[in-house]
Amino acid sequence: MQADSQVRHLLGINSLTDGDVRLLLDRAQALASGAQPTLLDRTTANLFFEPSTRTRVSFELAASRLGMTVINIELNQSSSSKGESLEDTLATLTSMGVECLVLRHPETNRCERLVPGLIGNVSLLNGGDGSGEHPSQALLDAATLEITGLNWPQATIAIVGDIRHSRVARSGIKLFRRLGLGRLRIAGPGQLMPEGETDGVEVCNSLEEAVRDADAVMMLRVQRERMDAAGWPDQDLYHQDWGLREDHLRLARPGCRVMHPGPINRGMEIDSVVADGPQSLILHQVRMGVFTRMAIFEWLFDGIKN
Ligand code: CP
Numbered sequence: 001m002q003a004d005s006q007v008r009h010l011l012g013i014n015s016l017t018d019g020d021v022r023l024l025l026d027r028a029q030a031l032a033s034g035a036q037p038t039l040l041d042r043t044t045a046n047l048f049f050e051p052s053t054r055t056r057v058s059f060e061l062a063a064s065r066l067g068m069t070v071i072n073i074e075l076n077q078s079s080s081s082k083g084e085s086l087e088d089t090l091a092t093l094t095s096m097g098v099e100c101l102v103l104r105h106p107e108t109n110r111c112e113r114l115v116p117g118l119i120g121n122v123s124l125l126n127g128g129d130g131s132g133e134h135p136s137q138a139l140l141d142a143a144t145l146e147i148t149g150l151n152w153p154q155a156t157i158a159i160v161g162d163i164r165h166s167r168v169a170r171s172g173i174k175l176f177r178r179l180g181l182g183r184l185r186i187a188g189p190g191q192l193m194p195e196g197e198t199d200g201v202e203v204c205n206s207l208e209e210a211v212r213d214a215d216a217v218m219m220l221r222v223q224r225e226r227m228d229a230a231g232w233p234d235q236d237l238y239h240q241d242w243g244l245r246e247d248h249l250r251l252a253r254p255g256c257r258v259m260h261p262g263p264i265n266r267g268m269e270i271d272s273v274v275a276d277g278p279q280s281l282i283l284h285q286v287r288m289g290v291f292t293r294m295a296i297f298e299w300l301f302d303g304i305k306n
């Protein structure tokens with residue numbers, strides 16, 4: 001079975017056209033506002049080689065709400081634990097009629113590398129690959145910002161924390177710039193800032209500088225699992241310099257949105273009083289994740305010409 005070039009995949013933000021982005025964001029917001037979902041007689045499988053709560057469950061819920069059949073592969077009980085290659089696992093699932101594979105994997109660019117070897121009419125959705133991309137998270141973040149009234153050209157967004165290892169930041173920066181964001185700032189400890197140039201992004205030296213007059217501040221978790229430095233950074237020291245507190249919000253625009261993709265480390269990158277406060281969109285992001293992933297499935301299968 002040869003791969004079908006008509007099949008859509010969601011590998012990263014650059015795999016979407018501007019038209020795709022607009023369609024997905026509008027559809028996610030329409031679904032969140034009560035639009036009728038399109039029922040899809042399709043089968044999807046979740047393969048998560050890294051832990052996940054939000055992404056895995058919301059892809060599962062999204063598929064269920066569209067009437068799809070959902071299979072969760074338990075990796076420790078699947079043949080990958082006997083040494084089967086990922087390519088062989090995917091070919092096996094596709095041969096059984098799985099039409100969509102949602103993959104989370106610790107290796108950066110793993111999804112992109114798998115595409116040439118896919119067989120048949122199977123779509124691949126990147127559920128987060130190493131320090132690469134997390135496109136569905138960026139889309140749900142953008143949908144959350146739009147549904148709360150953000151005006152992209154006039155807005156300032158600060159992304160703060162472990163930018164270097166963050167696939168959320170990498171996809172978010174690409175998407176927010178595509179959407180015409182006025183000012184995009186990044187900030188974090190030097191060791192956690194990206195290597196090389198970051199076009200179109202302002203690099204700030206402190207959390208205070210990053211949040212000043214911001215319309216949204218997105219805090220990121222320190223990804224210890226992608227670092228060699230055991231025990232670094234110290235939680236209290238990190239919190240002193242880079243933990244978002246209530247007093248920081250007073251520097252931002254009134255009503256500045258507080259975001260975090262989760263999972264959050266309370267008392268490290270964010271205080272509980274802020275994470276649970278009136279400006280926090282953290283659970284709105286989670287809710288919008290289900291609608292965004294419903295929109296992604298609808299887009300994916302509408303693109304297949306039967
Ligand atoms: N935001 C996010 O990817 O969360 P999970 O790791 O819980 O899926």
